[in-house]
Amino acid sequence: MSDKASLAVLLCNLGTPEEPTPAGVRQFLKPFLSDPRVVEVPRPIWMLILHAFILPFRPKPVAEGYKGIWKEYGGSPLRKITQSQVEKLQQQMSENSVLVDYAFTYGTPGLVEQITHYRDKAERVLILPLYPQYSCSTTAAIYDQIGKYNLGQRDVADVYVIKDYYRQSLYRKALAESVDAFWQKHGRGDHLLMSYHGVPQAYADKGDPYYQQCLDTSTNLAADLALAEGEHTVSFQSRLGKAPWLQPYTDVTVRELAAKGVKTLDVICPSFSVDCLETLEEITEENGEYFTEAGGKTLRLIPCLNDSASHIDMMAAIIAPFVDVQATGQK
Structure with missing residues (x-):
C-alpha cells in the first residue's frame, strides 16, 4: 500500500517579486514578459523592446508601488494571503488524504518546482489556477509549463488543471x-x-x-x-x-x-x-x-475574496471531485 497522499493541490497564481526593489521587480518581470503567452509580438521585435525599453526603466516606478503595499502588509500581500489560503484549505481538507500548497507561474515557488516535489508525495497533482475566468495569457501558460515538464519525463506526472470556475x-x-x-x-x-x-x-x-x-x-x-x-x-x-x-x-x-x-x-x-x-x-x-x-x-x-471562509469553501468544493474517497476509508 502506498504511503503517498491521494492528492496534492497547488493553488497557482501569477507570482510576485521577491523584494520591492527595482532589481527584484526586474527579476520578476523578465520571465513574465518573455512568455509568448503573455505578449504575442514576434520574438526578435519584442525581445528588443523588452530589454531596451521596458526592463531598464519600468522596474523603478513599479517597485515604488510595491513598496507602499508591502509596508502596509509587512511583505508581499499576494504571497501572505496565498499562504493563508493554503493553511485554511489544508485545515478544511484535514480529514482527507490531501496535501495543499501553492505555486507561481513566475517567481518562487515555481510551478514546475512544486510539481516535481509533490509528485513524489501524492498519487496525483491538481492545479487550481486562481483565475476564475480562463485566458490564454494566464491559465494557458500553466498548461504550457506542465506540458514542457512532462515532455522531458519518461514517467509523466499525473497532473490535472481546473480551466476556469466563473460559473461555479x-x-x-x-x-x-x-x-x-x-x-x-x-x-x-x-x-x-x-x-x-x-x-x-x-x-x-x-x-x-x-x-x-x-x-x-x-x-x-x-x-x-x-x-x-x-x-x-x-x-x-x-x-x-x-x-x-x-x-x-x-x-x-x-x-x-x-x-x-x-x-x-x-x-x-x-x-x-x-x-x-x-x-x-x-x-x-x-x-x-x-x-x-x-x-x-x-x-x-471591495476586497478580493482572499482567504475568506466563503472562498475557502469554494476551493474545497472544486477539489472535492478529485479527492480519492477510498483513501479516507469512506464509501
Missing part, C-alpha cells in the same frame, strides 16, 4: 456575499464598477474566451445583487503598450462616472482572487486619484 455556484455566492458584506459595513455607494484585468483586444479576436467570461461573470453578479442596468459598469484595467486592449478602460471609466455625478464609487475586481498591486495600488491609489480629480468624492475598493 459557490464562486458566484462568495462574490455576491463579499459585496453585500462591504455594503452592510460601509454603506452602499452610488455605483458599482466591476474592473477586470485587461488583455489585448487581438487575443479576444483570435478566440480567447476571457472577454465573454468576464461579461458573464458581471451578468451573474448583477443578477445575484439584484442590480438595475444603470447601477453597475464593466471595465478593464492594467493595459500595457499602445495596442488596443479590451474596453472600456478602467481609468477612462472612473473619470466618466465622476463626470456623470457619481460621488462614491465602489470597485470590485472579479478576475483577481487575491489583493495585489493591481487592486491595492492601481485601483485604490491611481484610479482613486483619477476619480477625485474628475469630480468624484470617494473610490472604495
Whole structure:
C-alpha cells in the first residue's frame, strides 16, 4: 500500500517579486514578459523592446508601488494571503488524504518546482489556477509549463488543471456575499464598477474566451445583487503598450462616472482572487486619484475574496471531485 497522499493541490497564481526593489521587480518581470503567452509580438521585435525599453526603466516606478503595499502588509500581500489560503484549505481538507500548497507561474515557488516535489508525495497533482475566468495569457501558460515538464519525463506526472470556475455556484455566492458584506459595513455607494484585468483586444479576436467570461461573470453578479442596468459598469484595467486592449478602460471609466455625478464609487475586481498591486495600488491609489480629480468624492475598493471562509469553501468544493474517497476509508 502506498504511503503517498491521494492528492496534492497547488493553488497557482501569477507570482510576485521577491523584494520591492527595482532589481527584484526586474527579476520578476523578465520571465513574465518573455512568455509568448503573455505578449504575442514576434520574438526578435519584442525581445528588443523588452530589454531596451521596458526592463531598464519600468522596474523603478513599479517597485515604488510595491513598496507602499508591502509596508502596509509587512511583505508581499499576494504571497501572505496565498499562504493563508493554503493553511485554511489544508485545515478544511484535514480529514482527507490531501496535501495543499501553492505555486507561481513566475517567481518562487515555481510551478514546475512544486510539481516535481509533490509528485513524489501524492498519487496525483491538481492545479487550481486562481483565475476564475480562463485566458490564454494566464491559465494557458500553466498548461504550457506542465506540458514542457512532462515532455522531458519518461514517467509523466499525473497532473490535472481546473480551466476556469466563473460559473461555479459557490464562486458566484462568495462574490455576491463579499459585496453585500462591504455594503452592510460601509454603506452602499452610488455605483458599482466591476474592473477586470485587461488583455489585448487581438487575443479576444483570435478566440480567447476571457472577454465573454468576464461579461458573464458581471451578468451573474448583477443578477445575484439584484442590480438595475444603470447601477453597475464593466471595465478593464492594467493595459500595457499602445495596442488596443479590451474596453472600456478602467481609468477612462472612473473619470466618466465622476463626470456623470457619481460621488462614491465602489470597485470590485472579479478576475483577481487575491489583493495585489493591481487592486491595492492601481485601483485604490491611481484610479482613486483619477476619480477625485474628475469630480468624484470617494473610490472604495471591495476586497478580493482572499482567504475568506466563503472562498475557502469554494476551493474545497472544486477539489472535492478529485479527492480519492477510498483513501479516507469512506464509501
